[in-house]
Amino acid sequence: MTSVLIVGGGGMIGQKLALSYSDHETVSLLDVAFPEHSIVNANKILGSVSDASIMAKSLNNLPDTIFYLASVVSGEAEDDFSKGWDINIQAFWSFLSQIRDQYLESNGQYKPRVIFTSSIAVFGSPFPKKISDDFLTAPRTSYGAQKACCELMLNDFVRKGFCEGVAIRLPTICVRPGKPNLAASSFFSGIIREPLNGLKANLPVSTDVRHWHASPRAAVGFLRHAESLHVTTLPFNSALNMPGLSCTVEEQIEALRSIAGNDVVRLIDLHPDEKIIEIVKGWPQNFDTKIALELGFSAESSFEDIIKIYIEDDLQNNVFKN
Amino acid sequence: MTSVLIVGGGGMIGQKLALSYSDHETVSLLDVAFPEHSIVNANKILGSVSDASIMAKSLNNLPDTIFYLASVVSGEAEDDFSKGWDINIQAFWSFLSQIRDQYLESNGQYKPRVIFTSSIAVFGSPFPKKISDDFLTAPRTSYGAQKACCELMLNDFVRKGFCEGVAIRLPTICVRPGKPNLAASSFFSGIIREPLNGLKANLPVSTDVRHWHASPRAAVGFLRHAESLHVTTLPFNSALNMPGLSCTVEEQIEALRSIAGNDVVRLIDLHPDEKIIEIVKGWPQNFDTKIALELGFSAESSFEDIIKIYIEDDLQNNVFKN
Numbered sequence: 001m002t003s004v005l006i007v008g009g010g011g012m013i014g015q016k017l018a019l020s021y022s023d024h025e026t027v028s029l030l031d032v033a034f035p036e037h038s039i040v041n042a043n044k045i046l047g048s049v050s051d052a053s054i055m056a057k058s059l060n061n062l063p064d065t066i067f068y069l070a071s072v073v074s075g076e077a078e079d080d081f082s083k084g085w086d087i088n089i090q091a092f093w094s095f096l097s098q099i100r101d102q103y104l105e106s107n108g109q110y111k112p113r114v115i116f117t118s119s120i121a122v123f124g125s126p127f128p129k130k131i132s133d134d135f136l137t138a139p140r141t142s143y144g145a146q147k148a149c150c151e152l153m154l155n156d157f158v159r160k161g162f163c164e165g166v167a168i169r170l171p172t173i174c175v176r177p178g179k180p181n182l183a184a185s186s187f188f189s190g191i192i193r194e195p196l197n198g199l200k201a202n203l204p205v206s207t208d209v210r211h212w213h214a215s216p217r218a219a220v221g222f223l224r225h226a227e228s229l230h231v232t233t234l235p236f237n238s239a240l241n242m243p244g245l246s247c248t249v250e251e252q253i254e255a256l257r258s259i260a261g262n263d264v265v266r267l268i269d270l271h272p273d274e275k276i277i278e279i280v281k282g283w284p285q286n287f288d289t290k291i292a293l294e295l296g297f298s299a300e301s302s303f304e305d306i307i308k309i310y311i312e313d314d315l316q317n318n319v320f321k322n
Numbered sequence: 323m324t325s326v327l328i329v330g331g332g333g334m335i336g337q338k339l340a341l342s343y344s345d346h347e348t349v350s351l352l353d354v355a356f357p358e359h360s361i362v363n364a365n366k367i368l369g370s371v372s373d374a375s376i377m378a379k380s381l382n383n384l385p386d387t388i389f390y391l392a393s394v395v396s397g398e399a400e401d402d403f404s405k406g407w408d409i410n411i412q413a414f415w416s417f418l419s420q421i422r423d424q425y426l427e428s429n430g431q432y433k434p435r436v437i438f439t440s441s442i443a444v445f446g447s448p449f450p451k452k453i454s455d456d457f458l459t460a461p462r463t464s465y466g467a468q469k470a471c472c473e474l475m476l477n478d479f480v481r482k483g484f485c486e487g488v489a490i491r492l493p494t495i496c497v498r499p500g501k502p503n504l505a506a507s508s509f510f511s512g513i514i515r516e517p518l519n520g521l522k523a524n525l526p527v528s529t530d531v532r533h534w535h536a537s538p539r540a541a542v543g544f545l546r547h548a549e550s551l552h553v554t555t556l557p558f559n560s561a562l563n564m565p566g567l568s569c570t571v572e573e574q575i576e577a578l579r580s581i582a583g584n585d586v587v588r589l590i591d592l593h594p595d596e597k598i599i600e601i602v603k604g605w606p607q608n609f610d611t612k613i614a615l616e617l618g619f620s621a622e623s624s625f626e627d628i629i630k631i632y633i634e635d636d637l638q639n640n641v642f643k644n
Contacts, residue, residue, distance in 0.1 A: 081422075081482060085415075085475075093407075100403075124559075134458050134460075135458065136456050136457065136458040136459065137458065137459065137474075138456075138477075138559045139474070139478075140481065140558075142478050142482070145474045145475070145477065145478040148474050149471045149474050149475070152459075152461070152467045152470050152471050152474075153407075153467070153471070155460075155467065156461075156464050156467040159462070160403060160464070236462075237446075237460050
């Protein structure tokens with residue numbers, strides 16, 4: 001029987017990931033908070049990743065797979081420099097050290113697979129038209145720098161044989177259900193989600209901004225696929241750019257119009273926000289994800305599909321509705 | 323009057339760097355040990371970079387420039403995983419945090435320039451024929467991963483305005499005076515230095531191994547040039563590949579023969595060492611250092627020059643002689 005730990009299991013992706021497992025599998029979630037009306041049936045551990053004793057407790061049953069999703073998001077990491085580095089780096093380091101201790105104590109018998117959610121924020125401008133798998137990581141945000149450091153750490157633990165590992169560089173996840181969060185990318189979901197829920201939405205950047213998207217369903221698919229890959233197929237560089245959809249804000253809006261009509265689109269207001277504009281300028285727009293595609297990872301090919309997935313999985317299902 | 327702190331000032335480069343300053347400048351050295359017969363006239367602080375109170379003491383007089391050279395070397399970082407990460411990352415992080423505290427406490431009045439010695443070990447194979455300035459950092463050693471993380475940290479502190487900063491990716495420094503050290507690259511110097519001192523030398527790799535070299539004199543030149551660059555000329559990505567000389571071990575040996583003769587060359591014995599061979603395979607061989615050259619950094623253009631510099635600066639001078 002597979003046993004799985006989801007660090008950051010109270011978050012949106014963590015909850016959806018937990019739902020993807022059958023009742024025959026043991027799923028534990030570690031997080032500082034859990035949704036009040038969660039339909040997820042799993043062992044919940046309440047606490048912070050920066051608390052080594054809570055982490056030790058979470059690793060106590062020697063999970064086969066550990067998804068490490070916990071993170072201070074990009075906007076918050078930019079505003080609170082110390083908190084971002086403390087949680088996004090130091091806690092991950094302490095986690096990896098505990099994995100290594102278990103590996104050494106068990107004489108190599110315990111060697112879990114660690115699947116870490118990284119981000120396309122590890123890349124910084126100037127960008128080529130399409131970012132290839134060997135593009136350099138020169139981030140222009142604290143969040144991106146922290147994710148890039150974690151990738152380097154994980155890769156070194158993997159190289160030394162203390163665990164198996166994959167770092168999944170997620171596209172911006174869209175449409176995120178629930179409330180807006182502190183991520184600078186929050187509006188990419190907000191301009192779809194809020195109107196579909198009859199609410200006004202702010203667009204802080206111009207409509208010609210191009211960005212790289214995948215649905216929450218695709219994100220869960222990436223993580224489960226990373227779990228299923230045979231160890232011999234894992235590449236030496238464990239940080240992988242995931243497939244996604246490159247589209248402009250205008251294309252997002254036109255997809256919304258085609259699905260929900262003009263009245264819904266009219267709920268979007270343009271309120272330029274210089275801080276968001278500046279952060280988004282430093283973000284990639286398009287990728288050539290050759291390695292991930294060859295490994296069998298897949299995502300949506302139209303923004304209409306991304307909206308339909310939100311309607312099917314969240315708006316109708318209602319679990320994360322506003 | 324300029325005030326300078328050299329963290330790792332007891333090491334070979336640290337000592338030579340200190341000697342490059344005039345008596346009118348205040349130079350402090352922090353290290354766990356200093357050479358017994360040093361001719362360097364500087365304020366010595368004995369202690370480890372991992373001791374926050376020693377670091378605080380070192381920063382007490384608010385140095386204008388801080389050279390951060392302290393590091394567990396590549397071979398040792400590979401053998402002692404915990405020590406490598408502790409010293410090479412955690413101590414550097416703690417140092418940067420203290421710089422930031424000083425910046426915040428002084429309301430931005432104190433903003434030193436941090437010059438960090440990184441390494442070409444941040445790069446991992448497969449390599450192009452010449453590594454360009456935008457080649458990705460995908461290291462294949464713990465030492466390389468640690469240096470790459472430090473670059474990301476420093477760059478984020480610089481981006482946020484807490485300090486100025488440059489990370490100098492040194493070529494392999496050759497000819498190192500003194501005794502062999504635990505760096506896997508130690509033999510590149512040993513095969514020149516030992517024979518010139520009448521001693522036998524081991525060559526652990528084959529003579530067709532190509533590598534990237536610069537003299538200690540060039541290294542001091544890089545560091546002083548990084549100190550002198552006007553803040554407006556510093557590039558956003560503060561990690562810079564330094565110029566150097568690409569040559570094979572055979573070319574090194576022929577340069578030695580042309581300067582010192584056959585009898586000296588005969589002191590080199592080939593003793594293949596699989597561990598060293600494996601590490602060196604993952605190292606770069608040649609670079610196109612456009613950005614650094616445009617910024618005015620320079621190095622040697624022949625291995626004969628590199629040997630002559632060793633003879634002038636160290637063999638005759640005797641400070642670091644075996």
